Amino acid sequence: xxxxxxxxxxxxxxxxxxxxxxxxxxxxxxxxxxxxxxxxxxxxxxxxxxxxxxxxxxxxxxxxxxxxxxxxxxxxxxxxxxxxxxxxxxxxxxxxxxxxxxxxxxxxxxxxxxxxxxxxxxxxxxxxxxxxxxxxxxxxxxxxxxxxxxxxxxxxxxxxxxxxxxxxxxxxxxxxxxxxxxxxxxxxxxxxxxxxxxxxxxxxxxxxxxxxxxxxxxxxxxxxxxxxxxxxxxxxxxxxxxxxxxxxxxxxxxxxxxxxxxxxxxxxxxxxxxxxxxxxxxxxxxxxxxxxxxxxxxxxxxxxxxxxxxxxxxxxxxxxxxxxxxxxxxxxxxxxxxxxxxxxxxxxxxxxxxxxxxxxxxxxxxxxxxxxxxxxxxxxxxxxxxxxxxxxxxxxxxxxxxxxxxxxxxxxxxxxxxxxxxxxxxxxxxxxxxxxxxxxxxxxxxxxxxxxxxxxxxxxxxxxxxxxxxxxxxxxxxxxxxxxxxxxxxxxxxxxxxxxxxxxxxxxxxxxxxxxxxxxxxxxxxxxxxxxxxxxxxxxxxxxxxxxxxxxxxxxxxxxxxxxxxxxxxxxxxxxxxxxxxxxxxxxxxxxxxxxxxxxxxxxxxxxxxxxxxxxxxxxxxxxxxxxxxxxxxxxxxxxxxxxxxxxxxxxxxxxxxxxxxxxxxxxxxxxxxxxxxxxxxxxxxxxxxxxxxxxxxxxxxxxxxxxxxxxxxxxxxxxxxxxxxxxxxxxxxxxxxxxxxxxxxxxxxxxxxxxxxxxxxxxxxxxxxxxxxxxxxxxxxxxxxxxxxxxxxxxxxxxxxxxxxxxxxxxxxxxxxxxxxxxxxxxxxxxxxxxxxxxxxxxxxxxxxxxxxxxxxxxxxxxxxxxxxxxxxxxxxxxxxxxxxxxxxxxxxxxxxxxxxxxxxxxxxxxxxxxxxxxxxxxxxxxxxxxxxxxxxxx
Numbered sequence: 001x002x003x004x005x006x007x008x009x010x011x012x013x014x015x016x017x018x019x020x021x022x023x024x025x026x027x028x029x030x031x032x033x034x035x036x037x038x039x040x041x042x043x044x045x046x047x048x049x050x051x052x053x054x055x056x057x058x059x060x061x062x063x064x065x066x067x068x069x070x071x072x073x074x075x076x077x078x079x080x081x082x083x084x085x086x087x088x089x090x091x092x093x094x095x096x097x098x099x100x101x102x103x104x105x106x107x108x109x110x111x112x113x114x115x116x117x118x119x120x121x122x123x124x125x126x127x128x129x130x131x132x133x134x135x136x137x138x139x140x141x142x143x144x145x146x147x148x149x150x151x152x153x154x155x156x157x158x159x160x161x162x163x164x165x166x167x168x169x170x171x172x173x174x175x176x177x178x179x180x181x182x183x184x185x186x187x188x189x190x191x192x193x194x195x196x197x198x199x200x201x202x203x204x205x206x207x208x209x210x211x212x213x214x215x216x217x218x219x220x221x222x223x224x225x226x227x228x229x230x231x232x233x234x235x236x237x238x239x240x241x242x243x244x245x246x247x248x249x250x251x252x253x254x255x256x257x258x259x260x261x262x263x264x265x266x267x268x269x270x271x272x273x274x275x276x277x278x279x280x281x282x283x284x285x286x287x288x289x290x291x292x293x294x295x296x297x298x299x300x301x302x303x304x305x306x307x308x309x310x311x312x313x314x315x316x317x318x319x320x321x322x323x324x325x326x327x328x329x330x331x332x333x334x335x336x337x338x339x340x341x342x343x344x345x346x347x348x349x350x351x352x353x354x355x356x357x358x359x360x361x362x363x364x365x366x367x368x369x370x371x372x373x374x375x376x377x378x379x380x381x382x383x384x385x386x387x388x389x390x391x392x393x394x395x396x397x398x399x400x401x402x403x404x405x406x407x408x409x410x411x412x413x414x415x416x417x418x419x420x421x422x423x424x425x426x427x428x429x430x431x432x433x434x435x436x437x438x439x440x441x442x443x444x445x446x447x448x449x450x451x452x453x454x455x456x457x458x459x460x461x462x463x464x465x466x467x468x469x470x471x472x473x474x475x476x477x478x479x480x481x482x483x484x485x486x487x488x489x490x491x492x493x494x495x496x497x498x499x500x501x502x503x504x505x506x507x508x509x510x511x512x513x514x515x516x517x518x519x520x521x522x523x524x525x526x527x528x529x530x531x532x533x534x535x536x537x538x539x540x541x542x543x544x545x546x547x548x549x550x551x552x553x554x555x556x557x558x559x560x561x562x563x564x565x566x567x568x569x570x571x572x573x574x575x576x577x578x579x580x581x582x583x584x585x586x587x588x589x590x591x592x593x594x595x596x597x598x599x600x601x602x603x604x605x606x607x608x609x610x611x612x613x614x615x616x617x618x619x620x621x622x623x624x625x626x627x628x629x630x631x632x633x634x635x636x637x638x639x640x641x642x643x644x645x646x647x648x649x650x651x652x653x654x655x656x657x658x659x660x661x662x663x664x665x666x667x668x669x670x671x672x673x674x675x676x677x678x679x680x681x682x683x684x685x686x687x688x689x690x691x692x693x694x695x696x697x698x699x700x701x702x703x704x705x706x707x708x709x710x711x712x713x714x715x716x717x718x719x720x721x722x723x724x725x726x727x728x729x730x731x732x733x734x735x736x737x738x739x740x741x742x743x744x745x746x747x748x749x750x751x752x753x754x755x756x757x758x759x760x761x762x763x764x765x766x767x768x769x770x771x772x773x774x775x776x777x778x779x780x781x782x783x784x785x786x787x788x789x790x791x792x793x794x795x796x797x798x799x800x801x802x803x804x805x806x807x808x809x810x811x812x813x814x815x816x817x818x819x820x821x822x823x824x825x826x827x828x829x830x831x832x833x834x835x836x837x838x839x840x841x842x843x844x845x846x847x848x849x850x851x852x853x854x855x856x857x858x859x860x861x862x863x864x865x866x867x868x869x870x871x872x873x874x875x876x877x878x879x880x881x882x883x884x885x886x887x888x889x890x891x892x893x894x895x896x897x898x899x900x901x902x903x904x905x906x907x908x909x910x911x912x913x914x915x916x917x918x919x920x921x922x923x924x925x926x927x928x929x930x931x932x933x934x935x936x937x938x939x940x
Contacts, residue, residue: 048263062182094117110129117181156183204270325354327479343487348379351455359458364376370394402424402428419439439465457473526648535596545630636669687722698720707911717730747776758797857889863877867905892914893910894913
């Protein structure tokens, strides 16, 4: 029987349909394979980008820490090393870097001095002097950040790389280096966290294509760290795209075909390579192929079912493709985003335009009473939904139990495949249906283990979110958080850089320009004089008696006064003039655009200076106290003369010195004659230094006698015998030594010489009983090791400490009395005695006087001189004697010049004297003759 025509037609139709389906399936398989390849390429590119950004960010953070550590060490080198402070600083720094194995500081020889981390305390034979990175830091002052090749640590024994920076001493010389050590295990740990399939590979190569770290570890010749990789496919790819690219390659190591993606790492000299094996990303494709063939057999009889399944698969594929495109476009958005709001808005836009979803928005979690979710970015069809909908992340509120709130509260992704059937979405169902929202997903934004908000996406169809799609969207959310953190870090760095730049040119206390900015403006002003043809002036202002206010009421009060002074000075000058603070209580005003005529310019400056003096002498209100202060002002004009900045500063400083010498609260202009005096003083300082080195100093001895006229001791007085000038008056060089600090070596020489003389007298008959008084300056006594120095001199010379008397002045008692008492007590226990010189002319605090371990008070010669003619001086002398007797102290009068003065003092209980009536200061030979003669006269 012949086959009916309609059946033949149907068979033909089915055969044609089957052939068409077979053709479509085969084409789909090839297309699916290509898409799987493309997805794999996109995946490894995204992973390479994430790893590159992670490593770059890690190196950047470590470099910030290295810069901070260099700054801390250079500051410590400038002021003196404090090991405790350094170790505390290193502990604080390494806490923020769990990736670091150690944070170390090596000195200029390469030896480890300080370190935090594994085996950091083991400094035995720990030297990096032969390491390439140390040699580079030592030899190149501009080496910047250096990154070593992998080496086996001499302390840890681990493969590590070192990141470091050079440390400079205050003079700019090499002072060592700070090193941050990262073990290669850290990179392995990072790579292991990346899911790229069982046969995937992640490799970090340096710029020489040498292996730094690889996961998984390969076996064979190229498995060791430091080995160079040479592959033709790799070489071609890098030549074509040196920064980032991808290529297919079959590894000769394990014969595995892979899709490789690479990126050059920012902030690190190397490349990150991520490869996914064809077997891994085509595994699903192979399974799909088998299933498709089976389906094709079934489709022969159930073509409709096959077509429907194919339609569903295509729909899922399209959604996944869109999600992958969305992830890729999102990564590009992260790279080009200028700020956080733009990034959030762009991600929402891409979710809608690339991902094909209906609406997307980002909300931040607020910490108000209702725990509100605040929308910050949105894209797509919204129609007032966010404006009219209240959303919270509090689980205690009904409006906090929706997907967005739960995602923030739990930190977990919330997927809702059908809003119509989910009872927990009742508060939002009507508004969602009105806008066509059928399914949603809320992705938590987790930063530093804290959920800060959520990315919520709405779809028009139900069951819109597949498993793989959800995974890709979760990755999009993680990438978004990474981008936000990066932008916030950049913003913080930019803000810090702006603040650092401002602080570099401004005084932090007063916000005035500092010395650096003043000098810059002064240089530019002087350079433009020929063009502007205008005069100018520099004014140096110093507050009178500011130290007294600071010491009396504290530094906070002093700082308040300085801020008020800065404000008043700014109000005294024109807008274009400069008011700067040099430091302490010194301010500078630079006035420009003055008259070319020097006399007119001086008159203008005189007016401004008087205005400044009047402003600064007005009453201040600081720390609930009223303060009346004055200032001294020195001024120097500049115009057509070719003064340098240094010369102007010297001139204005000399003018200020002249203003202070004139009685303060006044204005003085620079005087060339005064400059000559300053230059002469500088010459005297150089000559004095030479004199100390060349042993031009001598000790003279002024006798101290008792009531019977017998010598009981002497005061050692330094004299300077200049080879050209002869004897130089102490009134010339002692104040100079005090101001320049030469008093310290001078004082040490006097003490050493005096102690040696005590030893010499101890072997002479009639001299062994003599005590020798040595004046000690305030600067000497304030040395932290003063007690040790005196004890060292006594031990070195063998002098009897009971024959040494140290004379202090009352002015020394103004500061840090407790420290003075402690030092005096220590030397007192050693046998040294103390005399308070010039008593009655200075501090005279009886509360401190009774606590000081003194042996003697000296009546100043200013009281002795007029003791017979001035009742006040006589009363003071009697009071000092009575005070000394009440405290159990001896009394010595200095400056006794007549018998009548001696008799008056003796009649009131003072029986020890020093002065020209008995003898002038004498060379040692003449003094010894005087002492022997006084003994003989007493005997006879």
